[in-house]
Amino acid sequence: MSEIKVSHRLDTKGLYCPEPVMMLHTQIDDLAAGDILEVLATDPSTKRDIPKFCAFLGHELLEQGEKESIYYYLIQKG
Template identity: 60%
Template sequence: MHHNALLDATDLLCPEPVMMLHVEMRKIAAKDVLKVIATDPSTTRDIPKFCQFLGHTLLKQQQDEDVYCYWIEKKQV
């Protein structure tokens, strides 16, 4: 899936992936897509809640063994 930016949060534990996600979302333009790669299983709960709370769109969520990928579209301002 297409993305404009990438956040590699592998080997980081809660709350670091979501904290880094917050910083990266501020850097990209509205409607851009950020791909997040993580290995912390808590991201399966935290990242969808992050998107819902802040109004971003979680376009896709995928798991391949112990690696979790998310494609998040930044909300229109």
């Protein structure tokens, strides 16, 4: 993972669609514009769902990747 300063973390490991995106939607609403949220997930569908979520709602997906079967996303609230 990069050296981006994360403001908040959301751990959705073990949860499956649609729960990770539902939890992301709830948490990102509570953040201030510009805050950076790190999301951790094990559901492969998040590789499709989270980028679409960001594009649709105007948030910036700064980084995404996979490490040791954990998907991670760094999202800056728009």
